[in-house]
Amino acid sequence: MTEPLLEVENLRIRFAGNRTGRDAVRGVSFRVGREKLGIVGESGSGKSQTGRALLKLTPRSAQVTATRMRFRGEDLLTASERRMREIRGRSISMILQDPKFSLNPLMKVGEQIVEAYRVHHQADQKTARERALKMLEAVHIRDAERVFSLLPHEVSGGMGQRIMIAMMLIPEPDIIIADEPTSALDVTVRRQVLCVLNELVEARDTGLILISHDLNLVASFCDRILVMYSGRVLEEIEASNLRNARHPYTRALLDSLPRLDRHVDPLRVPQRDPSWLDGPVFGPEEGS
Amino acid sequence: MRVAAQGGYLTPRRRRRLRETLVAIASIGVTLLGLVALTFFIGRMLPLDPVIKIVGENAPQAAYDRVYRELGLDQPLIVQFLGYLKSAVTLDLGNSLTSGRPVLEDIGRVFPATIELATVAMVIGTGLGVPLGVLSAMYANSWIDHVVRTVCLIGYSAPNFWLGLMGLMIFYAGLGWVSGPGRIDFVYEYGFEQRTGLLLIDTIMAGNWDAFRNAVSHIVLPAAILAFSAMTYISRMTRSFMAAQLTQEYIITARVKGLSWRRTVWRHAFRNIAVQVLTVIALSYAFLLEGAVLTETVFAWPGFGRYLTSALLAGDMNAVVGCTLIIGIIFVTINLICDVLYRVLDPRTR
Numbered sequence: 001m002t003e004p005l006l007e008v009e010n011l012r013i014r015f016a017g018n019r020t021g022r023d024a025v026r027g028v029s030f031r032v033g034r035e036k037l038g039i040v041g042e043s044g045s046g047k048s049q050t051g052r053a054l055l056k057l058t059p060r061s062a063q064v065t066a067t068r069m070r071f072r073g074e075d076l077l078t079a080s081e082r083r084m085r086e087i088r089g090r091s092i093s094m095i096l097q098d099p100k101f102s103l104n105p106l107m108k109v110g111e112q113i114v115e116a117y118r119v120h121h122q123a124d125q126k127t128a129r130e131r132a133l134k135m136l137e138a139v140h141i142r143d144a145e146r147v148f149s150l151l152p153h154e155v156s157g158g159m160g161q162r163i164m165i166a167m168m169l170i171p172e173p174d175i176i177i178a179d180e181p182t183s184a185l186d187v188t189v190r191r192q193v194l195c196v197l198n199e200l201v202e203a204r205d206t207g208l209i210l211i212s213h214d215l216n217l218v219a220s221f222c223d224r225i226l227v228m229y230s231g232r233v234l235e236e237i238e239a240s241n242l243r244n245a246r247h248p249y250t251r252a253l254l255d256s257l258p259r260l261d262r263h264v265d266p267l268r269v270p271q272r273d274p275s276w277l278d279g280p281v282f283g284p285e286e287g288s
Numbered sequence: 289m290r291v292a293a294q295g296g297y298l299t300p301r302r303r304r305r306l307r308e309t310l311v312a313i314a315s316i317g318v319t320l321l322g323l324v325a326l327t328f329f330i331g332r333m334l335p336l337d338p339v340i341k342i343v344g345e346n347a348p349q350a351a352y353d354r355v356y357r358e359l360g361l362d363q364p365l366i367v368q369f370l371g372y373l374k375s376a377v378t379l380d381l382g383n384s385l386t387s388g389r390p391v392l393e394d395i396g397r398v399f400p401a402t403i404e405l406a407t408v409a410m411v412i413g414t415g416l417g418v419p420l421g422v423l424s425a426m427y428a429n430s431w432i433d434h435v436v437r438t439v440c441l442i443g444y445s446a447p448n449f450w451l452g453l454m455g456l457m458i459f460y461a462g463l464g465w466v467s468g469p470g471r472i473d474f475v476y477e478y479g480f481e482q483r484t485g486l487l488l489i490d491t492i493m494a495g496n497w498d499a500f501r502n503a504v505s506h507i508v509l510p511a512a513i514l515a516f517s518a519m520t521y522i523s524r525m526t527r528s529f530m531a532a533q534l535t536q537e538y539i540i541t542a543r544v545k546g547l548s549w550r551r552t553v554w555r556h557a558f559r560n561i562a563v564q565v566l567t568v569i570a571l572s573y574a575f576l577l578e579g580a581v582l583t584e585t586v587f588a589w590p591g592f593g594r595y596l597t598s599a600l601l602a603g604d605m606n607a608v609v610g611c612t613l614i615i616g617i618i619f620v621t622i623n624l625i626c627d628v629l630y631r632v633l634d635p636r637t638r
C-alpha cells in the first residue's frame with residue numbers, strides 16, 4: 001500500500017430511531033492511499049453510509065463515531081464545517097449513482113462543472129469554462145462545446161455519468177469515492193464509463209474508492225477489496241489474491257460468479273450464517 | 289423557401305402544440321360558460337325580489353307587473369339565461385339596481401382600490417413568505433422552523449376580519465400609528481389628479497408627498513393583514529416545495545463539490561422550485577382579491593369587496609351576479625397564466 005491518505009478506524013454509524021438494535025455501520029476500519037480500493041457488499045450493508053461519512057455528509061439523523069478518521073493526518077471528526085467545505089471536492093470527492101438524479105435538472109451541465117472548479121480555484125468565468133471544456137474532452141466527449149450548454153435531461157445516462165466524473169475530478173481531488181457509478185447505467189456503457197474513470201484516476205494518481213455490489217467488477221478494477229456485510233468488514237484482501245479468500249461469505253460470493261471451468265447454479269443464493277454478524281474479521285496480514 | 293419534403297407547415301410538433309392550444313381554449317370557454325350559468329341560476333334562486341327593489345314596497349300591482357315584464361321575469365328561466373348570456377358576451381352585465389349605472393362601469397370604478405390593496409399585500413406577502421418558507425425548510429426542526437410554522441398556524445386559523453378589528457383597535461385607536469378606515473383623508477382627496485385610480489401612484493405622479501404619506505398610512509394596516517394570510521399560504525407551500533427538493537440527490541452533489549448549505553439551497557434548490565412558487569404567488573393573488581371582500585368591509589375600503597358586500601345586502605342581483613362573474617374570470621385568467629408560465633419557464637417542457 002502507498003502512503004495512506006485516509007485512515008479510518010472503528011467507524012460506527014447509528015441512525016436515530018433505529019430499533020433493530022444493530023447500527024448501520026459497526027466498527028469499519030481501513031486505509032487508502034493513491035490506489036484503488038473496492039468495497040463490495042449486498043444492499044444495506046453500509047457501503048454508501050461509510051462513503052458519505054468520509055465527507056461528513058451523512059443524513060442528519062445519523063450519528064457518526066470512530067476512534068480515528070483522518071485525512072493526511074488531519075482529524076476529520078473534529079474538523080469544522082468550514083474546513084470540511086475546503087476538503088469536499090478539493091481533497092475528497094464523490095461520484096453518485098445515477099446522473100439522472102445527481103445533476104441539477106435546471107442547470108446547464110457545463111455550468112455545473114464550472115461551479116465545481118470555481119468553488120476551489122480562483123478563476124474567472126472564461127478560464128473556468130476552458131478548463132471545463134478540456135475536462136469534457138478528457139472524459140471522451142466529442143463536441144464538448146455543444147454538450148457544455150445542454151441540460152441534464154438532454155444527455156444520455158452514459159454521457160451524464162462521464163459529465164459527473166468530469167465535474168468531480170476537475171478540482172483535482174486526492175481521493176475520489178465512486179458509489180456504484182455504473183449500476184444505473186445501460187449494461188453496454190458500463191465498462192466504457194469505468195474505463196474513462198480508471199484512465200483519469202491513473203493518469204492523475206488519484207486514490208479511488210469504488211463501491212459496488214459486483215465482486216467481479218471490483219476485482220477487475222481495484223487493487224484491494226473490502227467485503228462488507230451488515231455494517232462490518234468481513235474480509236480485506238488483495239484483488240490478485242481473491243482466489244484464496246478465506247471468509248465463507250467471500251467464498252460464497254466467488255462461487256456464485258459465472259465461471260468457465262464449471263457449471264454455476266445461477267439461482268443459488270449464498271447461505272447466510274448468523275455468526276458472520278459478529279464473527280472474526282479476515283485481514284490480509286494474518287495467514288498466507 | 290420551404291422544401292415540401294421537410295413535412296410542410298404542420299410538423300408533428302406544431303400539430304401537437306396546436307391541439308394543446310385548442311383544448312386549452314375550449315376548456316376555458318366551457319369553464320366560463322359554466323361560471324355564468326352557475327352565478328345566474330344562484331342569482332335567480334336568491335330570495336330577493338328585484339321588482340320591489342325598483343318599484344318600492346307599496347307600489348300598486350299594475351306597476352309591479354309592468355316592471356316584472358320589463359325585466360323579462362315572466363319568461364321561462366332558460367330564455368332569461370340565454371338573454372343574459374347574450375348580453376354578457378357583449379360585456380353587458382345589466383344595470384345595478386341601486387346605482388342605476390351599468391354594473392361593469394361600477395366595477396371598473398371600484399376596482400383600482402382593490403387592485404392597489406391586493407398588490408401591496410401580495411408584495412409584502414411574497415417578500416416575507418418566500419424567504420421564510422425557504423429558511424424554514426433549510427433549517428427544518430430548528431427554532432426558525434418552529435417559529436415560522438407557529439406564525440403560519442396563527443395566520444391560518446385567525447379570521448381576517450378579526451385580525452382587522454384587532455389591528456384597528458391596537459394600531460389606530462390605541463397607538464395611533466396608522467390612519468383609520470378609508471383610502472385617504474378627505475382633505476387630500478381632491479389635491480391631485482386621479483389618473484390610474486391607484487392612489488399611491490397618482491399621488492407620486494402629482495408630486496403630492498403629503499397625500500402620498502397619508503395614502504400609505506391608510507393602506508398599511510389592511511394590506512398588512514391581507515399580506516399576513518398570503519404570507520402564511522406562500523411560506524407553507526414554499527416550505528414543502530423546498531423540503532421535497534432538499535432530499536434530492538443533486539443536493540448531495542452540490543455539497544460534495546464543497547458548496548455551503550446556504551449556497552446549495554439558494555443556487556441549486558431554489559431554481560427548481562421557482563416555477564412552483566410563482567404559481568402559488570399567482571394563485572394567492574387571486575385569493576387576495578377574494579379575501580379583500582371582508583377586509584374591505586372592516587376598513588371601509590371603497591373597493592370591489594365592499595361593492596359586492598353592499599350589493600348583496602341591498603339585494604342588487606345584477607351587481608352580485610356580475611361581481612361573481614368577474615371574480616371567476618380573474619381566477620380562470622390567473623390559472624391560465626400559471627399554465628403558460630409553467631410551459632415557458634421550465635426548460636424541460638420545451
Ligand SMILES: Nc1ncnc2c1ncn2[C@@H]1O[C@H](COP(=O)(O)OP(=O)(O)OP(=O)(O)O)[C@@H](O)[C@H]1O
Binds near residue numbers: 015042043059213
Ligand atoms: N436516512 C436513513 N435513515 C435511517 N436509516 C438509514 C438511512 N440511510 C441508510 N440507512 C440504513 O443504513 C444501512 C446502510 O445503508 P447504505 O445506504 O450504506 O447501504 P448500501 O450498502 O449502500 O446499500 P445499497 O447497495 O442498497 O446502496 C441500511 O441498512 C439502512 O437501513
Ligand SMILES: [Mg+2]
Binds near residue numbers: 047048049179180
Ligand atoms: Mg448505496
